[in-house]
Structures are given as C-alpha cells and as structure tokens.
Amino acid sequence: MKSLSEKIDLKNLSPSELVEFLASFGKERYRSIQMLRWLHQQGVESFDQMTNLSKAFRQQLSQISFISVLRPVRVEKAEDGTQKFLFQLEDGNRIESVLIPDKARLTLCLSTQVGCALGCRFCLTGKAGLKRDLRVSEILNQIIAVKKMLPEKTTITNIVLMGMGEPLANYRNTLKATALMAHPDAFKFSSRRITLSTVGLLPELEALSKEKPSFRLAISLNASDEATRTYLMPVNRRYPLSKVLARCRDFPLGRRIRITFEYVMVEGINDSSQDAKRLLRILRGIPSKINLIPLNEAPGIPFKKPSEERVKRFQEILMEGGLLAIVRNSRGREISAACGQLQAKGPLTLPPPCETVPQRNV
C-alpha cells in the first residue's frame, strides 16, 4: 500500500492528464468526465461516493491516488457580510480566502501562494516573504471548501485571484487551476467571471499572451511614474511600468474585454491631480478600466489613505478624461479581510476540522 505522499492527488491533474491517468487502467475517455464531476462539482471526499465506477476500480484508484480536502480552521464574519476562511495545509502552512457578497454577486477571493516574495510596501501579505507556491489542488480546494459552508442554493458567482501571493509567480499551477475553474465538467465558471490580479511579471505575461487564458486580467499599477512605482513596489525595478504597459497594449484581448488596472491610493505618494492626469496619459490606447482602492491601513504599513475628497477628485479627473474609474471601498476591514491584509495569522477558533463541515455535496 502506498503512503499518501506517494499517491497521486487527483485534483492536481488537468483534464488531459486525467484522461491519460485513466487510460493507464484501460479506462475510456468519458470516465474522465465522470471523474472531473465527482472531484470538482460534487466535491466528493471518498472514492466510495463515485457510484458510477465499479467497486473494483474504486479500490484500484484508492491504492494509487487520493482525493485531497481542505477544511477551514477558522471562519470570521464582518458586519458587511464578508467572510474570511483560514485554512491549514498539510505541512502546517496557512492561507486565507475571502468571500465577498455584493448585491447580486458573491465573489470568492483565492490565494495562490503561502505569503509573497514581492514585498510591496503597502501590503501585509508580503511582510513575511514567500513560503511556497500552492498546488493546483490547494487552489481549487479553497472553492470546494467554501461552497460546502454555504447555505443551500447560494452560489459563488465570481472568482478573483487576489488573495495571498502573486498568481503569475506560481504560473503553471495557477493556470491549471483556472482552466479547471472554467472547464464545463469541473467548476463551470464563465471565464468572464474569473479575474487574475498581477503586478505584471513580464515573462509570464508574455507566455500568457500566447495561451488563451480562461480569465480576465487585472494589473496592479499603483503609480503613474517609474520612481513612485519602484518606491511602492520593488518589483518595478525588474519589470518597469513602461514595459508592463507596452505588454498590456499588445495583449490579445477578446472583443469588448478590457484590462482592469488596480490603483491603491496612498496619501501624499500617488494621489495628486497630477498623478491622475499622468495616469490618463499612460493608459491611452489600452482598453481599460481602473479600480481605485483607498489604502487599507494597518499596523506595520507606513502609509495613510487619502481623504474621501481627494479620492473623489482623483476619480473625477479620470472620468472627465474618458476612463472608467471605480472606487473600491474596502470590505471586511475589521476582520483583516481587505486587500493586502491577508496574513493567515492568529488563533484557530474552530474545533478539529472534521466536525466543522456539514457533509453535503456542492
């Protein structure tokens, strides 16, 4: 009998890898569709639940593979309905996901790494550095675990890869996971409802432009000139603003698709009218919209957020210049669930995980 570490975690496999895996047992292609549905739509936790597979085959499967599961070890709810889920991974590392209700939408914000290597000065996630990349299964299991906690008939409508980590720094796993999110036999999210946020790692953006990504792209801009961006985001030294924007300009976008630019507003650093005007200039020619995110302040972050008037003025300048600019007010601040606040720290408040999740299919 193989130990768990030698067995294959089936949720790490892409649809074509699953076909290959099943073919090695002499199983037909359609079995992979059944399997994708059990794993990702039904969220089954044991082979015994895969009732359209023979008992003998299930037995065979369990000898060389397993179904990984994540369960939250802490769930916090903010007054505005935002919920934060803390997960403990097999190796003891921790990550967080955030569920954000907003009118008709229910958005789940996923992590792609434990920590982050990029150390933006306004972000708490980067403070402790990068521990490791998440596996495909660990990215996907956040969705399955949260779905199981939801009341019946409540569905997650949107996925954003904006939690802990830089998704493009974990390129292969993130792309495999997003492909499964959009796959009709797996999670079935429309690719218009999946958004990946990145600082704009150039080699990965280049690679991405050659694939047909199953998500919308959001770029964390956060400044309108090189010096300010380098000050706020050290990664700008390697991948400067001008080159990131040039890549965005060439990026093959679908019809009526725009790139979202995120702009964390920091008092006295990037919030002047001049910044807004420069932003209009540098984004010219790129189908774009911009999300203005007033800084979420936190101990350890040496900045303040601008006044509401300043944010409003900044937005007006952009709108007058013909750019769609939306102010994203922070959600779930009191439970540290807002952008840049995820650290996966603090006590566990739930009893041992097994008892916490009602056993129901998703």
Ligand code: SAH
């Ligand atoms: N690493 C990726 C995705 C995770 S961060 C990225 O940086 O794009 C998601 C968003 O949160 C980014 O746009 C980032 O600029 C923003 N953010 C980080 N810290 C923040 C803070 N303290 N206040 C407001 N937004 C913040």
Ligand code: SF4
């Ligand atoms: Fe990493 Fe994004 Fe935070 Fe920067 S803002 S440190 S890239 S998670």
